[in-house]
Amino acid sequence: MSVQEYFSLVVTDYTLRTITLGTAILGIVCGMLGSFAVLRKQSLLGDAISHAALPGIVIAFLISGAKNSNMLLIGALVSGLVGTFWISGIVKKTHLKSDTALGLILSLFFGFGMLLLTFVQKMPNAQQAGLDKYLFGQAATLVESDVWLMAIVMGVSLLVLLLFWKEFKVQHFDPDYSKSLGFNTRFLDVIMTTLIVLAIVIGLQTVGVVLMSAMLLAPAAAARQWTNNLGIMIFLAAVFGALSGIFGTAISATSNNLSTGPLIVLVAAVFVVISFVFSPGRGLLFREIRHWKNRNDLQLHKTLHFMYEIAKTHEDISHPHKVKILNNFQGYTRNSLKNLEDREYITVDGAMWSLTQKGYNKAMNLYNQQENSYD
Amino acid sequence: MNDKIAIKVDDLTVAYNFKPVLWDVDLSIPEGVLMAIVGPNGAGKSTLIKAMLDIVKPIAGTIEIFGEPYKKQYKKVAYVPQKGSVDWDFPTTALDVVLMGTYGSLGWIKRPGKTQKKRALEALEKVGMLEFRSRQISQLSGGQQQRVFLARALVQEASIYIMDEPFQGVDATTEKAIVNILKELRKSGKTVVVVHHDLQTVPEYFDWVTFLNVKKIATGSVKDIFNDDNLTKTYGINYKVSVLQ
Numbered sequence: 158m159s160v161q162e163y164f165s166l167v168v169t170d171y172t173l174r175t176i177t178l179g180t181a182i183l184g185i186v187c188g189m190l191g192s193f194a195v196l197r198k199q200s201l202l203g204d205a206i207s208h209a210a211l212p213g214i215v216i217a218f219l220i221s222g223a224k225n226s227n228m229l230l231i232g233a234l235v236s237g238l239v240g241t242f243w244i245s246g247i248v249k250k251t252h253l254k255s256d257t258a259l260g261l262i263l264s265l266f267f268g269f270g271m272l273l274l275t276f277v278q279k280m281p282n283a284q285q286a287g288l289d290k291y292l293f294g295q296a297a298t299l300v301e302s303d304v305w306l307m308a309i310v311m312g313v314s315l316l317v318l319l320l321f322w323k324e325f326k327v328q329h330f331d332p333d334y335s336k337s338l339g340f341n342t343r344f345l346d347v348i349m350t351t352l353i354v355l356a357i358v359i360g361l362q363t364v365g366v367v368l369m370s371a372m373l374l375a376p377a378a379a380a381r382q383w384t385n386n387l388g389i390m391i392f393l394a395a396v397f398g399a400l401s402g403i404f405g406t407a408i409s410a411t412s413n414n415l416s417t418g419p420l421i422v423l424v425a426a427v428f429v430v431i432s433f434v435f436s437p438g439r440g441l442l443f444r445e446i447r448h449w450k451n452r453n454d455l456q457l458h459k460t461l462h463f464m465y466e467i468a469k470t471h472e473d474i475s476h477p478h479k480v481k482i483l484n485n486f487q488g489y490t491r492n493s494l495k496n497l498e499d500r501e502y503i504t505v506d507g508a509m510w511s512l513t514q515k516g517y518n519k520a521m522n523l524y525n526q527q528e529n530s531y532d
Numbered sequence: 533m534n535d536k537i538a539i540k541v542d543d544l545t546v547a548y549n550f551k552p553v554l555w556d557v558d559l560s561i562p563e564g565v566l567m568a569i570v571g572p573n574g575a576g577k578s579t580l581i582k583a584m585l586d587i588v589k590p591i592a593g594t595i596e597i598f599g600e601p602y603k604k605q606y607k608k609v610a611y612v613p614q615k616g617s618v619d620w621d622f623p624t625t626a627l628d629v630v631l632m633g634t635y636g637s638l639g640w641i642k643r644p645g646k647t648q649k650k651r652a653l654e655a656l657e658k659v660g661m662l663e664f665r666s667r668q669i670s671q672l673s674g675g676q677q678q679r680v681f682l683a684r685a686l687v688q689e690a691s692i693y694i695m696d697e698p699f700q701g702v703d704a705t706t707e708k709a710i711v712n713i714l715k716e717l718r719k720s721g722k723t724v725v726v727v728h729h730d731l732q733t734v735p736e737y738f739d740w741v742t743f744l745n746v747k748k749i750a751t752g753s754v755k756d757i758f759n760d761d762n763l764t765k766t767y768g769i770n771y772k773v774s775v776l777q
């Protein structure tokens with residue numbers, strides 16, 4: 158099946174449509190909420206939550222003894238929340254760095270989860286439960302009710318963000334100031350963290366414990382490169398997230414054996430790479446070009462300034478001078494002479510150059526700017 | 533200045549990791565003063581004002597703003613945090629940051645509208661930053677960022693202004709501009725509390741001063757208490773006012 162065939166099938170094929178819709182919605186939720194994690198520089202938080210969810214899944218399975226996926230989700234939710242609020246408790250009580258606390262909880266919960274998992278795998282009904290799918294995810298198991306759940310989480314997240322938009326903005330830019338304004342910052346933090354835990358839990362089945370935090374962070378990190386507006390950033394992150402979900406699913410469906418979760422994350426990573434290289438303003442490429450252009454300009458200005466100093470000594474500023482006298486000057490190259498001529502700052506006649514009025518004015522301005530830049 | 537007390541700190545003790553940073557601090561700040569808090573690095577100056585603003589919880593002591601706890605008075609207080617305490621790469625503009633100053637009086641959920649925007653623009657104009665209103669904040673100089681922070685506090689139209697090192701890393705022009713605004717605030721009856729680093733300018737800028745080094749060393753009018761004795765007690769070495777000037 159080609160990608161084109163896939164897109165025509167999406168409309169008609171129920172299973173494919175369900176999976177695509179699910180991964181797209183998951184991408185939207187992750188993009189929106191991940192933006193706040195990125196701005197808070199809480200890159201480890203997603204990792205900690207998703208890893209903390211694992212023991213909950215296994216314990217829920219042990220208690221219910223069935224493969225009821227809703228029970229497993231509730232287990233993931235509970236242990237994800239416990240892990241997360243344990244982390245903030247540790248940070249508050251001991252003043253450990255939050256990265257340290259995150260790492261601690263992450264490895265503790267994940268280690269415990271893996272231990273339980275190996276134990277459960279030896280049980281007779283473990284195979285059908287397919288608990289190991291939660292490690293790397295298995296989008297093919299998504300059913301309509303899962304997608305509904307994702308849609309509800311998306312709706313709730315959107316509603317909460319719209320409702321507390323200004324509160325979240327000031328809270329993430331300057332939490333101390335937010336507190337001084339009388340906002341209950343603890344409440345805002347709990348709401349945001351709970352939403353992120355929810356997003357991670359609904360994504361575990363699709364993307365898995367290991368890659369879930371990349372799903373949260375990648376679309377947001379990519380979006381940050383393109384805009385300096387919080388609202389647009391979140392919108393773009395949602396779009397990148399949705400596209401990652403859709404294309405990841407499409408590629409997986411068209412190439413038999415590649416699993417969907419890692420492909421979705423891979424597409425998201427492609428967005429990140431493209432954004433970090435090509436985005437105007439912040440991208441590496443444009444920064445390099447700007448740097449190169451600045452250096453060029455500087456060289457040009459140095460030459461022009463040198464010419465100005467020479468021309469100043471003559472009654473007629475356009476009095477011609479030999480190109481040769483520039484040879485003593487470091488900033489001079491053939492190229493810069495040509496460049497200056499293109500800009501009509503000088504005219505070149507054989508081995509002679511002369512400054513134009515325009516070039517003279519420009520040089521004088523540069524000179525004044527230099528003088529004034531020390532105020 | 534009058535007899536009313538703007539901020540009253542009683543027996544305040546604050547500790548991080550069981551290490552006391554402020555020890556039994558008593559302090560009354562009269563309404564209408566322009567006060568500097570001075571002390572060496574790590575003396576607890578930032579911690580003291582964060583305690584006043586209910587940002588850090590003390591292990592002992594109480595703080596009253598016009599006779600009531602901060603929770604009831606937060607609309608009367610404006611805070612200018614240390615510039616380095618936020619990430620200036622946050623995706624937002626100068627105007628947007630100044631608008632945050634209106635959030636407190638708006639309360640939960642309500643968004644700033646035309647009135648708020650007008651006030652924010654006025655504040656930006658006051659600090660000479662109107663033309664930079666749409667500028668992404670990371671593209672402002674240190675002095676400009678400090679002006680934006682000041683404008684954000686001005687928008688709050690508070691009675692008490694509490695600022696943490698507003699002169700840190702600003703150029704001479706900005707320093708003058710900020711000082712003028714502080715003096716204007718005092719003239720209109722506001723109380724201004726400033727954590728200040730440059731001892732040399734204390735007598736010129738301020739009329740009230742508190743010396744702090746974990747404990748409160750002294751508090752009072754600059755005329756009465758800004759002397760060698762208190763400087764030495766606070767900084768530990770032999771300090772001379774005459775050498776500063």
Ligand SMILES: Nc1ncnc2c1ncn2[C@@H]1O[C@H](COP(=O)(O)OP(=O)(O)O)[C@@H](O)[C@H]1O
Pocket residue numbers: 252548549553571572573574575576577578579580
């Ligand atoms: N969040 C914190 N956790 C632990 N120690 C802190 C924290 N904030 C400040 N400190 C410590 O408390 C002391 C006082 O800090 P601070 O109030 O910032 O002093 P100042 O503003 O006078 O330089 C310092 O020793 C500092 O290291």
Ligand SMILES: [Mg+2]
Pocket residue numbers: 577578579614696
């Ligand atoms: Mg400080």
